[in-house]
Amino acid sequence: MNFIITGSSGFLGSELLQKLKFDGHNVVGFDRVDSVFTDYIADLTDISQYALFDETIQDTDVLIHFASSVGVKNVDEDKNSFWNSHLINFNILNKIRELKQQNKLKPKFKIVFASSSEVYFQGRCLREQDDCVLKQLNRSSYASEKINTEFAIKNLDIDYIIIRPFNIIGKRQTTEGMCVPTMINQILNGEPVNVYNDGSQIRTFCDVEDFVNIVSRLISNKETGIFNIGNNEDITIKKLAETLLSIANKPTDNIKYIDFKDVYSNQTFEVQARVPSIQKIKEIDGLKRYKFKDLRQSLKEIYDYKLRESNKWNH
Numbered sequence: 001m002n003f004i005i006t007g008s009s010g011f012l013g014s015e016l017l018q019k020l021k022f023d024g025h026n027v028v029g030f031d032r033v034d035s036v037f038t039d040y041i042a043d044l045t046d047i048s049q050y051a052l053f054d055e056t057i058q059d060t061d062v063l064i065h066f067a068s069s070v071g072v073k074n075v076d077e078d079k080n081s082f083w084n085s086h087l088i089n090f091n092i093l094n095k096i097r098e099l100k101q102q103n104k105l106k107p108k109f110k111i112v113f114a115s116s117s118e119v120y121f122q123g124r125c126l127r128e129q130d131d132c133v134l135k136q137l138n139r140s141s142y143a144s145e146k147i148n149t150e151f152a153i154k155n156l157d158i159d160y161i162i163i164r165p166f167n168i169i170g171k172r173q174t175t176e177g178m179c180v181p182t183m184i185n186q187i188l189n190g191e192p193v194n195v196y197n198d199g200s201q202i203r204t205f206c207d208v209e210d211f212v213n214i215v216s217r218l219i220s221n222k223e224t225g226i227f228n229i230g231n232n233e234d235i236t237i238k239k240l241a242e243t244l245l246s247i248a249n250k251p252t253d254n255i256k257y258i259d260f261k262d263v264y265s266n267q268t269f270e271v272q273a274r275v276p277s278i279q280k281i282k283e284i285d286g287l288k289r290y291k292f293k294d295l296r297q298s299l300k301e302i303y304d305y306k307l308r309e310s311n312k313w314n315h
Contacts, residue, residue, distance in 0.1 A: 166230025
């Protein structure tokens with residue numbers, strides 16, 4: 001099959017690109033040339049080259065649209081990130097709409113879109129059919145763009161898979177407001193691990209290997225619809241910090257508690273709990289007995305990788 005991946009040099013996009021290539025597919029990556037993992041992806045095309053995108057997409061079976069600003073913290077700090085994501089989404093989806101009207105897409109063309117668990121705001125056992133909730137300006141600006149894009153895709157009259165990821169982690173994930181790599185960097189720098197408020201916030205974490213396996217299975221099975229992707233075994237942020245400190249053989253009480261409002265603007269609210277229901281993906285052929293990687297194993301692999309990389313830079 002022929003694939004396009006936008007955001008192909010980001011964390012999730014680059015991992016999925018490698019998986020699809022390994023499985024024998026033809027994959028073209030589009031992203032900003034100054035993106036994080038540009039050196040990792042040899043055949044990257046600048047996403048601003050819309051003429052080339054127009055030409056390539058007409059011979060594409062599946063468009064995987066992962067290009068986006070990353071994380072609530074970036075949106076909180078940089079108001080332009082919302083507009084950047086909005087313009088990318090509009091330009092890409094409008095082009096698909098035009099090509100669809102001109103009958104220039106393949107008959108079974110499909111789009112796979114990376115939405116976000118942010119659309120739920122908070123809760124436990126969150127299901128795909130549950131209401132999306134917008135609570136306040138900054139956090140909601142990120143979620144609202146995801147919801148708007150979901151709505152636009154549903155109205156394109158093409159097959160789609162909308163993915164709502166829940167805290168995907170992996171060796172090559174950068175900090176950028178992301179919890180696990182940020183904590184590991186603090187440990188490697190000999191600093192206390194920062195935890196917001198009392199650390200009782202509840203989250204789940206899913207290894208990127210599980211993520212790409214599930215996404216590729218959804219595509220190969222020709223599934224359509226909205227799917228949560230995440231591990232539903234929850235953990236408090238305090239326990240997460242203690243686990244990482246234990247893996248690093250550091251005192252598990254080397255934690256610095258920080259008021260959330262001292263780091264984020266007063267227009268961003270801390271989510272107390274967010275845990276997915278994964279019943280829907282567990283009903284998919286090939287995923288019914290899928291076993292997620294153990295969280296501690298994932299954290300140890302990530303820590304060991306970051307430690308090796310840190311040692312390279314220090315020698």
